Structure formats: C-alpha cells, structure tokens
Amino acid sequence: MTDNDLARLIRGQNEVPLSAEQAARFAALVRDVNARIAEAARQRLTIDATPWSHATLRAERGAE
Amino acid sequence: MTHWFDKDLVEVAAAIADGAVTSETVTLEALDRLAALGPRFNATVLIDRDGALTAARAMDRARSAGQPLGPLGGVPLAHKDLFYRAGRNCQCGSLIRRDFVPEHTATVLNRLDGAGALDLGTLHMAEFALSPTGYNGHVGHGRNPWHVDHCSGGSSSGSGAAVAARLIFAALGSDTGGSIRHPAAMCGVTGVKPTHGLVSLHGVMPLAPSLDTVGPLARSARDAARVLTVIAGPDPHDGITATAPRRDYEASLTGEVAGLRIAVPRAYYHSAATDEINRLLDDSVAVLRDAGATIIETGVPDMALVNALMQLVMSVEAAALHRRWLIERPQDYADQVRARIEPGLAYPATRYAEALMMRGAIAREWVATAMGDADCVHLPTLPVPVPTIAETTIGSTADVAAKIAQVTHCTRGINYLGLPSVAVPCGFTAGALPVSFQLVGRLYDEALLLRVADAYQRRTDSHRRLPPDCGPLPS
Numbered sequence: 001m002t003d004n005d006l007a008r009l010i011r012g013q014n015e016v017p018l019s020a021e022q023a024a025r026f027a028a029l030v031r032d033v034n035a036r037i038a039e040a041a042r043q044r045l046t047i048d049a050t051p052w053s054h055a056t057l058r059a060e061r062g063a064e
Numbered sequence: 065m066t067h068w069f070d071k072d073l074v075e076v077a078a079a080i081a082d083g084a085v086t087s088e089t090v091t092l093e094a095l096d097r098l099a100a101l102g103p104r105f106n107a108t109v110l111i112d113r114d115g116a117l118t119a120a121r122a123m124d125r126a127r128s129a130g131q132p133l134g135p136l137g138g139v140p141l142a143h144k145d146l147f148y149r150a151g152r153n154c155q156c157g158s159l160i161r162r163d164f165v166p167e168h169t170a171t172v173l174n175r176l177d178g179a180g181a182l183d184l185g186t187l188h189m190a191e192f193a194l195s196p197t198g199y200n201g202h203v204g205h206g207r208n209p210w211h212v213d214h215c216s217g218g219s220s221s222g223s224g225a226a227v228a229a230r231l232i233f234a235a236l237g238s239d240t241g242g243s244i245r246h247p248a249a250m251c252g253v254t255g256v257k258p259t260h261g262l263v264s265l266h267g268v269m270p271l272a273p274s275l276d277t278v279g280p281l282a283r284s285a286r287d288a289a290r291v292l293t294v295i296a297g298p299d300p301h302d303g304i305t306a307t308a309p310r311r312d313y314e315a316s317l318t319g320e321v322a323g324l325r326i327a328v329p330r331a332y333y334h335s336a337a338t339d340e341i342n343r344l345l346d347d348s349v350a351v352l353r354d355a356g357a358t359i360i361e362t363g364v365p366d367m368a369l370v371n372a373l374m375q376l377v378m379s380v381e382a383a384a385l386h387r388r389w390l391i392e393r394p395q396d397y398a399d400q401v402r403a404r405i406e407p408g409l410a411y412p413a414t415r416y417a418e419a420l421m422m423r424g425a426i427a428r429e430w431v432a433t434a435m436g437d438a439d440c441v442h443l444p445t446l447p448v449p450v451p452t453i454a455e456t457t458i459g460s461t462a463d464v465a466a467k468i469a470q471v472t473h474c475t476r477g478i479n480y481l482g483l484p485s486v487a488v489p490c491g492f493t494a495g496a497l498p499v500s501f502q503l504v505g506r507l508y509d510e511a512l513l514l515r516v517a518d519a520y521q522r523r524t525d526s527h528r529r530l531p532p533d534c535g536p537l538p539s
Contacts, residue, residue: 009410010409010410014391015387015391016390016406016409022406023410026403026406026407030411032372033415034376034411034415037369037372037373037415038415040366040369041415044422045422049421049425053424054424055261057427057428057482058261058307059307061506061507061508062307062308063307
C-alpha cells in the first residue's frame with residue numbers, strides 16, 4: 001500500500017483529511033506494528049483462548 | 065518561624081489534626097508559593113485562592129468544633145487539569161477544550177474531598193495527555209524545578225513540578241504510557257501508576273481507556289500511600305474497578321524488606337541506560353540488598369511486541385475518541401500530538417481485537433520471565449538523563465521521535481501489561497538532575513511496591529532534597 005493509498009483509506013473510512021505526506025509520517029510504524037501483532041496473534045490466539053483474559057486475570061488477583 | 069512547605073503530607077495532616085497549625089496557615093503558604101514559583105515552572109493553570117482559603121477556614125472551624133477531619137484533612141493539593149469538577153473549567157492542556165466546563169465531578173476528586181483534602185486548582189499538562197516530556201504547543205512546555213531548561217516530564221507535568229518544588233503536598237496525575245512516572249522521575253518525586261482498574265476513571269479525560277490509570281505524585285511513598293488509600297477501590301460509575309480491592313496502603317509500610325525477592329532484568333531495561341544511571345540504579349539495588357532483600361537477575365520477553373501492542377491500543381482508542389475533532393479542527397492540535405493519534409486511524413479492527421485478546425497471556429508471559437518467583441521487579445524509570453526541552457522539540461522529526469522513545473522506553477509497555485508501578489527517586493546525575501527506579505509488581509500488588517519504596521526511602525534521602533531556589537519565599 002502506498003502512502004497515497006493509506007491516506008485515501010483513512011479519508012474514506014474515517015473521514016479525517018490526511019494528505020499522502022502526512023500519512024507517510026506513520027506508514028512505516030503502522031506496517032511494522034501491524035505485522036508484529038498479526039504474527040503474534042497467529043502464534044498465540046486460538047478460538048478457545050479467553051477473549052477478555054486481562055479482565056479475568058484482574059478478577060482472579062482481586063479475589064485473592 | 066516554621067515553614068510548613070517542607071514537611072511531608074502525613075506530617076502536615078497530623079499537625080492540622082492536632083491543632084499545631086491551622087489549615088489556613090498551611091494553605092496560605094501553598095497559595096503564595098504557587099503564585100511566586102508556579103509560573104517559573106509553568107506548573108499551574110487555574111488556582112482558586114479565595115475558594116481555597118474559604119475551604120481551609122471551614123476545615124479549621126470543623127476542627128475547633130471537634131469534628132473529625134479525615135486522613136487528608138485541611139491539606140492543600142492541586143491536580144492535573146484533566147480531572148473534572150462540576151462548574152470548573154477543565155482545559156485538558158488543549159485549545160479545543162479551552163472553554164470546557166464539566167457538569168460532574170470525578171470520583172477521585174469526590175473521594176479526596178471526602179477525606180478532607182483541599183483542591184487549590186488545576187496544574188499544567190501536555191495537550192490531551194499526549195506527551196511524555198511535558199510538551200504543550202499551546203501554553204508552553206512544563207519546566208523542571210531542578211533546571212528550567214530541562215523537561216518536567218509529562219504528561220502530568222505540573223503535578224511533578226509542583227510537588228517537587230514544594231508548592232503543594234501531593235497531586236493526582238494520570239498514566240497511559242508513563243505520564244505519572246515520567247514527571248515523577250524527571251522532577252525527583254514518588255509516583256504511583258496503579259493496576260489498571262484499581263482507581264476509578266469516572267470524570268477523568270480519557271486518552272485510551274484500556275490503558276489509562278490515575279494515581280498520586282507525592283514527596284514520599286508514605287504520602288503516596290495515604291492518597292492511594294483514599295482514591296482506590298470499586299466505583300459504581302466505572303465498571304473496570306468492579307474487582308478492585310480496598311486496602312490501607314499505609315498500613316503495609318513496615319520499613320522491612322527482609323525475605324522479599326526483587327528481580328532485576330538486565331536485558332532491554334538496564335542495557336538501555338547510560339553508565340551513570342546504571343551506577344545509581346545499582347546503588348539503589350544495593351540499598352535493598354543490604355536491607356535484607358534477595359536480588360535475582362531475570363530476563364524479559366519480546367519487548368518489541370509489548371511496545372507494539374501498547375502503541376496500537378493507545379493510538380486506536382485515542383483516534384476513536386478524537387476522530388470528530390480530527391475531522392473538524394485538525395489545525396487545533398500540535399503536530400507532535402496529532403502524530404501520536406493518527407496511526408490509530410490506519411489499523412484494521414482485527415489487529416485491535418487481537419491486541420486486547422492477547423493481553424492476559426502477554427501479561428502472564430512478562431511476569432513469568434521478568435519476575436519469575438520474585439515479589440517485584442526493579443527497573444529504570446528513565447534510562448537516560450532528563451533531556452533538555454530543546455532536545456525534544458528542535459531538530460528533525462526522526463531525531464525528536466528517537467529522543468521521545470528513549471523517555472518511554474521503560475514505561476510504556478507496563479501500561480499494556482496493566483501492572484502496577486511505583487517510581488522512586490534514587491539520586492542525581494553529575495548535572496544535578498534526578499534519577500529514578502521503578503518497582504513493578506503483580507496485579508493489585510501496590511501495597512508491596514509501596515512497602516519496598518518506603519523501606520528504600522527510610523534508608524536514603526534523595527526524595528528529601530529540595531530543588532535550587534525553592535526554599536522559603538522572601539518575606
């Protein structure tokens with residue numbers, strides 16, 4: 001996806017008026033974060049994983 | 065002549081309760097110091113002198129009538145300008161909310177009121193809580209009481225500076241990626257970032273609700289424990305607090321750490337610190353070891369992943385909350401602030417859901433690797449010397465971003481993990497700027513962290529040092 005594509009996507013989906021130059025400021029960050037989390041989720045998440053696991057963890061600790 | 069400004073919050077509360085001093089005397093001194101020194105550090109926004117003195121006199125009358133004052137009775141405080149009080153202007157450090165007047169009061173302010181604390185007014189903050197250095201393009205940068213050319217830390221910049229300069233006895237801040245711990249570290253005070261969900265967020269300007277926390281900045285762990293005891297616990301106005309325990313955090317301060325195990329993960333955290341800061345961090349570990357704690361070395365899991373998860377959750381939630389203004393008033397944000405929100409417009413919804421669904425598992429991984437069977441973890445708060453304001457505002461976008469990333473290196477991941485952390489001052493660099501370590505614990509382990517911090521402070525004096533030119537005002 002080019003910077004222009006990214007800016008167009010944001011304008012289309014979120015209505016925020018961004019230029020390609022503005023999108024270029026964070027395009028690399030978004031690509032890196034997106035890929036890193038997608039890979040981690042592919043390795044860790046299964047359909048049976050507790051969806052709201054952090055709230056459960058808190059509840060367990062709070063009840064101790 | 066007794067100067068009350070250099071006493072601890074706990075000491076002053078006792079003196080007011082005992083009748084050794086009136087709340088009016090202490091409040092008048094605080095108001096004079098806020099007026100004289102606050103502008104030097106750009107620490108204040110709105111101070112209500114008449115209202116504060118009226119409240120102080122009411123507290124003194126209550127005491128004379130034999131009424132109990134509460135644990136913070138008559139003690140002057142002031143807070144970051146994002147806690148709503150019905151009818152009082154709350155700007156959130158922004159141009160967009162310059163005229164905002166909330167209709168309800170934050171639960172934490174109601175609880176402080178109920179404990180007898182005086183609320184003198186509002187303190188400087190980064191625009192919409194979106195700068196770790198105290199940057200504010202609209203009202204100017206927060207300035208460090210130890211050296212005004214250096215950052216105060218942010219986003220709770222006024223809270224850190226006002227407590228460090230002894231203008232007030234404690235202040236509330238908020239922490240989404242380090243915004244309590246950065247100013248605590250840079251200004252040399254104690255800051256508590258509680259477990260996500262321990263303290264109500266009702267009536268607090270949200271930045272990223274899954275990460276946002278509220279806690280005290282104070283002169284000592286004991287003072288912070290007093291404030292945390294008042295503000296923590298379940299609030300029917302905020303569902304995330306449903307399982308929060310209510311505890312007396314001050315009661316946990318035994319001064320002892322014998323038998324405790326403290327983990328020190330060298331990789332990622334200490335490896336990012338300068339030699340000078342590592343020496344001071346090692347000295348602080350030695351104090352705890354000499355006090356009877358067992359020190360163990362541990363590692364860390366994939367911190368690039370933890371930081372990516374934090375970045376995504378923060379920017380997506382902030383983008384959702386700010387989208388309307390990004391459409392209608394984009395010119396009213398500073399560039400540095402918009403740059404932190406805008407990536408959140410670009411992530412797919414599946415990534416955001418994955419980031420939240422993995423949160424418990426990733427928190428377990430971090431605790432297992434960094435803490436193991438220890439009771440808490442000892443980390444740098446800020447791995448580099450307090451930067452100058454110029455270093456974080458002038459230069460190429462990449463240079464500034466790199467400098468800011470150093471500031472949040474050790475703090476931002478902790479918010480995704482949801483874990484509690486206490487920032488503790490531990491000495492000064494050769495440039496006479498504060499250095500700080502943070503103690504990180506398991507969920508809801510604030511009592512243990514404050515116990516370790518207090519034990520450290522009973523054996524050291526960094527937290528008692530006064531910034532230059534912050535002594536008694538000329539009479």
